[in-house]
Amino acid sequence: MKLAVVFGLIASVLEVAPLGHEHARQVARTQPEKFAAIEGLYASQNGAPVVLFAYPLTKPPELKASLEIPGVLSWLAFGDPNAPIKGINEFAADDIPPLWLTFVSFHNMVILGMYFILIMFVATWKVYRGTLWGNTKLLKTLLWSIPLPLLACQLGWIAAEVGRQPWIVYHLLRTSDATSITVSAGEILFSIILFGLIYLFLGSLYVFLLVKKVQHGPEPENAKEVFAS
Ligand code: HEM
Secondary structure, eight states: OHHHHHHHHHHHHHIIIIIIHHHHHHHHHHOHHHHHHHHTOOSOEESOOEEEEEEEETTTTEEEEEEEETTHHHHHHHSOTTOEEOOGGGSOGGGSOOHHHHHHHHHHHHHHHHHHHHHHHHHHHHHHHTOSTTOHHHHHHHHHTTTHHHHHHHHHHHHHHHHTTTEEETTTEEGGGOOOSSSOHHHHHHHHHHHHHHHHHHHHHHHHHHHHHHHHOOOOTTHHHHHHO
């Protein structure tokens, strides 16, 4: 646990800065439509805000009940709190991605990223103070948090893939023009089912081995001496 929580803290901080931040800067530079959609920037602005919470509506494109910090998005993306950022209103209607899903998946990934830093910081602090083992609530929270990084990865992937629609090759080839003339829908369905079964098998094996290991529990403290004698 000592190793795990310290590693968890370092990894969660690195995931947000520099990794997540660099990802966002790259998207701002190369895929402005996706950037506007994930950040919920529906009208162009100088000093664009970071949206902490909102409910996105597609028609008309707008955010409801939003909680924003002015200037922070411009600063994060271009290092200048007054930098102009293009909003969804600058792009043709058939060039923009689905707004609800990109916004919601991206923001929930970021929320999870923040949660990982918080929980790992608290756990590292408790390990340092030697009080982690008595804290059943925190131990249970850590246990139930195990699947969350996988969820964050899926959300990130949804934000990246849905956010680049309607393009399969950005600004060169539309997804609607990229259907194969040689591979049939039935063949694709067959591949998906086959891959699904393989991953279901691997996933079940992973959970089975994990549960077996956990049920077995750690070696007793004096295992080394018992083994040596
Ligand atoms: C503040 C926190 C975070 C920020 C700012 C951030 C930023 C981003 C951005 C902008 C993208 C889209 C990249 C693109 O379309 O090219 C992305 C994708 C992704 N993110 Fe995050 N992220 C954060 C936290 C996390 C966390 C905690 C995880 C997982 C533990 C994660 C995993 C992913 C994955 C797997 C993708 C998809 C990459 C791909 O398919 O190319 N992110 N992230």
